[in-house]
Structures are given as structure tokens and as C-alpha cells.
Amino acid sequence: MPVQTISYVKAHLAEAIANARSTGEPLRISQNGTDAAVLQDVESYERTRRALALLKLAAMGDRDTQEGRTVPQDEVFRSLRERLAPPAPRARRASRT
Numbered sequence: 001m002p003v004q005t006i007s008y009v010k011a012h013l014a015e016a017i018a019n020a021r022s023t024g025e026p027l028r029i030s031q032n033g034t035d036a037a038v039l040q041d042v043e044s045y046e047r048t049r050r051a052l053a054l055l056k057l058a059a060m061g062d063r064d065t066q067e068g069r070t071v072p073q074d075e076v077f078r079s080l081r082e083r084l085a086p087p088a089p090r091a092r093r094a095s096r097t
Contacts (some may be wrong), residue, residue, distance in 0.1 A: 003028040006036060017041075 002025070009016050009029050016039055018026055026040040038049075064070065 001026055003030055003035075003040075006031045007030070009039065020044075044046050 004027060006029050012045065019025075020027055020039055020041040021043075024039045024041060024044050026044065028035055029037040029039060031037075086090070
């Protein structure tokens with residue numbers, strides 16, 4: 001990952017953004033010789049967020065399994081079929097004439 005100083009990025013922000021967009025590679029920004037921030041294009045940022053969300057869900061699933069918080073597969077599918085089943089047709093009332 002390339003590194004640039006904050007003063008360089010301030011002076012060349014449009015160029016830095018265009019480069020991040022075209023390469024998809026983040027830019028590490030340093031301030032006083034220390035890493036301070038990362039400039040990343042939106043598409044790469046969203047991909048990273050989705051990947052982290054999936055990893056978090058996998059970790060939560062592993063923890064649930066280790067702690068015995070599980071439900072048998074057939075029970076899960078039965079419950080889903082019940083939830084997704086179309087509602088039964090309503091009985092019609094006899095009209096009063």
C-alpha cells in the first residue's frame with residue numbers, strides 16, 4: 001500500500017482520489033512520520049465492509065455452536081416453510097339479502 005504525507009495529499013487530493021478509484025488500492029496517509037489515515041475508493045470500502053460483516057456472522061455462528069445455541073436443521077426448515085407459506089384463503093360470509 002503506497003504511503004504519502006498529509007501535506008502531499010492536501011495539495012494533490014483530486015489526484016489521490018482519482019488514483020484510488022482507478023487502481024482500487026488504498027493510500028496510507030502519514031502525519032509527522034506516523035500513519036494517520038487511509039484513503040480508499042468507495043467501491044473497495046463497501047467490498048471490505050461486506051467481507052467484514054460476513055466474517056462477523058461466521059464468528060457469531062461459531063460462538064453459538066460452541067455454546068450449544070443451535071437448532072436442528074429440520075426444525076429450521078419447517079419453521080421457514082410455515083412462515084413463507086401463503087395465507088389460507090378466507091371463508092366467504094353468506095350475503096344477507
